[in-house]
Amino acid sequence: MPESASGAAPLIELDGASQVFHVKGKDLPAVSDVSLSVGEGEVLCLVGESGSGKTTTARLAAGLAAPSSGAVRFEGRDLAEMSRAERREYRRAVQYIHQDPYASLNPIRSVRSTLSIPLRRHGLARSGAEVEERVDDLLRTVDLTPPESYREKFPHQLSGGQRQRVSVARGLTLSPRLLIADESTSMLDVSIRVSLLNMLTRLRTEEGVGFIYITHDLALAKYFAWEGRTAVMYLGKIVEVGPTPQVINHPQHPYTRALLDAVPEPDPELARQKKAGGGLLSADIPSLSDLPSGCTFHPRCPLAEDRCSQTVPLLSRAPAAPEQEVACMVVTDPRPAAPAGAAGAGGASP
Amino acid sequence: MTDTTPRPVGPETDPDAPATTGPAEAPVLSVRDLQVAYRTGKHTRVRALRGVSFDLYPGSSLALVGESGSGKTTLGLALLRLLPTLGEITGGTIGYTGDDGRTREVTAMSSAQLRRWRWSEAAMVFQGAQNAFNPVLTIGQQMAETLRDHSRARISRKEILERSAEALRSVRLEPQRVLGSYPHELSGGMKQRALIATGLLLRPRLLVLDEPTTALDILTQRTVIDLLAELREEYGFAMIFISHDLALAAELADRVVTMYAGKVIETGTTQDIFTAPKHPYTSKLINAVPPVSGDLPELASIPGAPPSLATLPPGCAFAPRCELATDECRAAEPELITLTERPADMTHAAACIHHDQVHHERKVIARA
């Protein structure tokens, strides 16, 4: 993978990571062979439907689950082989922000107690006054000002947006270098969502925090990760990845196009133009326990050819968009033409 | 039509309206000065709707937008008299005109009348389709129950089956598979579609949808949106669509009503609202929605938080969050001011005395 040309190891790296769940005697490959990396101050957006494996991928990166195969590395060190001290360092550096504001805070804890426990536990603030000061700082960072009106509140006394901010503040207690934010559910008001995204962007640009951002809405990916990369996932695999502006403006994979077409436009003119139903042959995502053969997208794909049900496509450069990698034979290796030479390295053999 | 200004007028809908360019029919729904309050304590109440008026014409589609707490869900519930026990309609009228041309007052209906009216004339699909079905009955049983309970005439078993199957087919679900299924056997999107099918069983003239796609995945959401647009064309029902997502409103509605602190603060055609909003709140709300095509605009959140309905500021409720606010705004609550008059309640009106200073534009950060 060409990411992080700087030479230093990226903050987090998934290398051929897979995660198989065993449910009722069946193997569910939630994530298969995913490789990605994020460095300091970089942003990567994971986009896909529910069931696409984006959340599981993020949980692998956050160390909340261990991969069934492949590796997850933090600054070049494999999580599975870390010493206690290294693990501790990783735990402090990488935080995951749950975005269900109603489930992620302990209902019996005040804001102050939620934020001060990790501070004390990790010795980041020793005296009571120091803890207070840090708590107030954190609340100010997430725009909960003045801090004194929020410190003593319990979750049920806060609005959804405020809870989300507390949740972010808790993620920031250990001064992490990478934040993984899961917004696969978007129950928040638009204005609140935007102010949160703007706050997270500020953390990235001013403090160099790296981000993995999970959403099903490409419009949000476009906004939050414009300067970064976007990876589109389908049934546990990355089907398209590249710089966000390219992926959004020149989508190559038919699934990316369908996702883009599905996003409602806040503009009646544009909205009327795109009423095409996304062009998909079926609205329902296949079950992980019974994956289609070949390219798993072929039963829904408007471009599907015979070979798609036989050969599994691999991520490879798209001839029309050299900055993107696409897992679609129809796009990377059009039928009538000869296999693309240098650019098509790693493409599926016909 | 007589009523093109959004200002509240009498509850009666004039049967001999002069024939103008607008539709000749009477509005399905004519809401005047509707007020709703929630009991918060023994003697305390909070006003959740503070005088809402609008007309809804047959076959048209209206989007109610606003932040949470703006009163949009309360309005949806009040229209069908489904307010929770703590809520109460404290004033105003809701006139419903059926196929027969007779106008009936919804606020005066008895519970038996309401029971007959709901589903057969006015149906609703609320957020969280996951919980809307009874988990121990099959979809078929629940559809049959709705049909039996709300049909005017007795209907046979065979007819129930036929009509349920037809409704399911119209939302592109396979009847033989879905009718015998329990709710947990269906995906979220399928349940939502089955719920819409149930809503349409009795061919209502009015369908109220509250955040029907919020819990759904983006592709499923697209399916539901497209389906609603098609069904509306096919069945010709009028639709009220409640959503915090303005982009959905842009897709589905002919007309948008923006609500803030229990009042309508702007109303107009979808085109009016999205290209030239004249209330600073609407303009800011639109600027918080990320577009997926075209240039990348800067998104700005609206400073501050929606006011608590218990302690509303005097004057314009939005004034504390508005940079155009002057002393005049804080002195008296502005009425809706008509900007472009059109028939069939398609008038563009905004409750802002500084509407001429609202220039809606999006600051572009990056070109496409």
Next chain:
Amino acid sequence: MTATSSPVTTATSAAPRTKAAAANPLRRLASEMTRSASGFVGLCLVLAILLISLVGPLIMGTDVPGDPARAWEPPSGEHWLGLEGSGKDTLHLVVIGGRPVLMVGFLAATITTVIAVSIGSLAGYFGGRFDALMLQLTDIVMTVPQIVLLAVVGAFYQLDSPTLLAVIIGVLSWPVLMRSIRAQVLSLKEREFVEAAQLLDVGWVRIVFGEIVPNMASYILINFIIAVTNAIYAMVGLYLLGLAPQRGTNWGIMINDAWTKGAMFNPDAMPYIIAPVTMIVLLQLGLILLTRTLEEILNPRLRDR
């Protein structure tokens, strides 16, 4: 109507539920307690019996002088409840006979609750072999017949200390509570706030006892009180059946004593039987009323009905 009724009910119940969880849980508890009549009666009963049994002996002394010549004297102005078979004041015996009962009840309940909560929450949180082992242990403990075991133990050891009795009752009655605590932890540990604590690396002790267990506080409190009533029944039953040695004074011994001395057939001895029975009934009634009301207050779902 099925399709519409549920969203509406959820909307109704949402408002009071948030209100129910007011800022200071203790103050809220106190105010709710006084508002519900039965809860207030229960609280008063329990407090009154605690007061009589704990403070009473300090005032009246623990030594009860007896005059066998005045056996079975009926109630009088001097002796409100009359005298028992060896001429001791019945009221005085009732007052000092409460402390051991309460002691056994609360001690046994504490032991039960502590074992059940710690084993249950750890088994639920960690799962795996520890969990399986603990579940097997509960199976074994649950099959032990308490009364028979106590009788056997009583036969071999001097069961004269109520403490030992409390320990035995406590050690034998935790499995049921343990299983329900375990089940609750199984669902609570999947909640996102627990995962958030794991991410912050705050340690399992904190996660189990700082994040998860406090969320079951009301449930634990109610079950603690139920355990008190169960322990009291077990203890009184043992004394009544004569399975525990009749030493010292407590309500159970008084009933057994009345029984063995044939007080049943002596109308003058009625107060001696009725007094301890009444005290036990009132105490249990008070505790049960208390749990019912606590349950209603602490479980908003019950309260909304």
